[in-house]
Each structure stands twice: as structure tokens, then as C-alpha cells.
Amino acid sequence: MARVTTGITSSHIPALGAAIQTGKTGDDYWGPVFDGYKAIKDWIKQPGNMPDVVVLVYNDHASAFDMNCIPTFAIGCAESFKPADEGWGPRPVPEVIGHPDLAWHIAQSLILDDFDMCIFNQMDVDHGCTIPLSMMFGEPEEWPCKVIPLPVNVVTYPPPSGARCFALGDSIKAAVESFPEDLNVHVWGTGGMSHQLQGPRAGLINKEFDLKFIDQLINDPDTLAKMPHIEYLREAGSEGIELVMWLIMRGALGDKVKDLYNFYHIPASNTALGALILQPEETAGEALDPRVVHSGHSLATAAE
């Protein structure tokens, strides 16, 4: 049987890709970010940790979808997905290879579970999908696992509620568990954390909110899922609403989880960045050492 073994969260900002392309991953600005991710890169290569398939939850940033088609929840069922040209040429990364059997199985199961998914058989994937892959796997010739892209509308209002996202995660878990092949499946929630990219309030960062969000995501997701959109907007900035996608990841892990790794950094370009490894408590592996890493402004490196 297939199982959701792991949930990972990651930033997906284009600046991370630019840092890789221009060889800046070790400089004063980007060094701490890539150091923080190195622990995840090393962990995922260990035996048993590498996923067969990642259900990669992200939002399309007006790349595959324009104003003519705004799917709330979509799933990519194609054999492969090309990196999108977002105005500066496609990111120089491998094509994303799908898993049509599992993707179609999940799509059908979700619809039967009252999630009326939008199915895509041709779709380019933008930085929302490919940056997390680069952050986890570096610059390989081919990505080391299959990927099922699951784009969520968080651009045109209203996006789905946190509660709906959390419930979608639970349905993804059930769908994966009814797939007969023996597969290690990850669900990744990407985007966030607090950031605002528009208007005079651009540059908003809310460390207190972010750290509380991480804590609740791990320990009390039922309460967190009830947070209304207005609170995300006020507290985490207009683009911080991407955080609802983390609840999809969390919903796919069941009631209790263990955080194997918990990295938070301010700032990555305009954003606060959070990268977590979570596993269902019953099947959780060893935590990384250090388990908690905070870096950036006014965040003393904490280890426990």
C-alpha cells in the first residue's frame, strides 16, 4: 500500500532559484538560508527517506493559468510538466515527471470524497513547483522522484478556507492509502511565510505570527484551520495567504505529528521563510540534530 510518510514545507520564491543560478548560495545574504536547507537535503538522501512520489502543493503565479481559468484546487495528471517561461525564460531545471496512475487515482478519490478537483493533462509548472525541488535536490540532471503538482488558487479572492485545505489533506491521505502499489509518498506544502509584495505595506514580516503558526500547525491544526482569511491578510501580509496550503500538507499526516526539523529564517528577499519536516507520530523517524534552527535578523540560532 502507498503511504504518506512525510510532510515538508518550503518557501518557493524565485530569488532562491536566482541565487542558485548565479552561484550566490554561499554568500553572506543567502548562506544561512542554504545552510538551513542543507539539513533537509542531507536527510532526504538517507535510506528510506527519499520519496517515490511527492504530492507538491503550490500555487500557480499566473503562469499556467491566466485570468481565463482560475481553478481553486487542481491536480496535474500528465506524464510530465515543463518549467514555465515566467518572463525571463524557463528555469534551467529538469522537466517534472508525473505519476499519472497515482495522480488519476487521487483525482478520482478526491472527487468521490466531495472535492471537485480540476484535472490537468497539460500544464507548465512555475517557480512555485520547481523552487522547492531545487531546494531539496540541488541541481541534478533529473529529479530523483516523481511529482504530482497540486496547484491551489491563492491569488484571486477568495482562495479556499484553511478548513477546506485541511480537509483536502485528509482526503489526499485516504486516497494515497487506497492505492495498491507500495509507495513512499510525501506531501509538500509550499509558499509563505509572512510576506507582502504589493502596495505601501510591502515588506511586512511578522515573526510572532509565523512562529505561532508553525507551532499550531504541528500541535493544534484543528484550531489553526479555523483562522479566517482576514487574519492571514492582516497578520501575515497579502501574500502570506499562501500559508493555507501548508494545512493541506498537515491534513495529510493524521492527528499527531513529530517535527523532525524546524527551520525559520528572516528575510529571504521579501519573505520570511519556513522549512519543516513532519512525520506522523506512529511512524516518525529520528529528529535531526539540531532540530530547531532559527536564523536571520534578531533570531539567535537556537538548537535543542
Next chain:
Amino acid sequence: MTEKKKERINIHEYLAEFDDIPGTRVFTAQRARKGYWLNQFAMSLMKAENRERFKADEKAYLDEWNLSDAAKQAVLDRDYNAMIDEGGNVYYLSKLFSTDGKSFQFAAGSMTGMTQEDYAKMMIDGGRAPHGVRSIKGGY
């Protein structure tokens, strides 16, 4: 038949609250409708041949689109706040600043009234604090 919903969000209250956030224009249906062509113009810059035509003669390229004069002027001026007033959304408009070889940090900074240097420094110092910019009415 599953149970009927007991509580529903009041859409009018839901939308009205968005106007209470200082310095922020939420991309509502109303803005999406107003900005339809501006955003579609921006999307067209995802094709290299369109980027070349646009760069060769911006005004002529803009004239091919069903844009208001204000929207055209905002694009020519690279005034991102004005583009957002015209219904633009930053992820759509990113195709324009990417065509210019500019980053999200540049575009976001340009909307704050700060210099690029001051904006970059604010971010390195931990970003804009949320205190006092959460709610206009509440003042918190």
C-alpha cells in the same frame, strides 16, 4: 445527502473587511474584472517574441490591448501602485518586471515610496513590523 451547512460566511462582510488593511489592495473579483486586460497583457510577456515586440515599441504593443489610458500610462511609467489601482495583480505584473530584468524585491520596494536601498535595509533588519498596519479602524 450530507448535512446542510449551519453557518455561512457573509460575503459582504467578508469583502468589506479587506478595505480596512492599510496600504493593501486585495485582489478581489472586482479588481480582477477591472484588471482583466492589463493582467492578460502582462501574461503575453511570457513569450520571448512578445517581449521583443514590446521592448521595440512599448506604446504600439500596448495599443494592441483593450487597456484604459490610465493603465497604459501606468505600464509606461512602471508605476506598480498605479497598475494595481487599475486592477493589476503582482503575480501577473511580475511578467513585466521580469521582462525588465527586475526582481520581486525591486517591484515590491518600488511600491513603498522608499528607495531601493532603504527597502533592502528594512528587509535585512527584519522587515516591516506589523504594529499599527493591521487595521485602519482599529489602529493596531
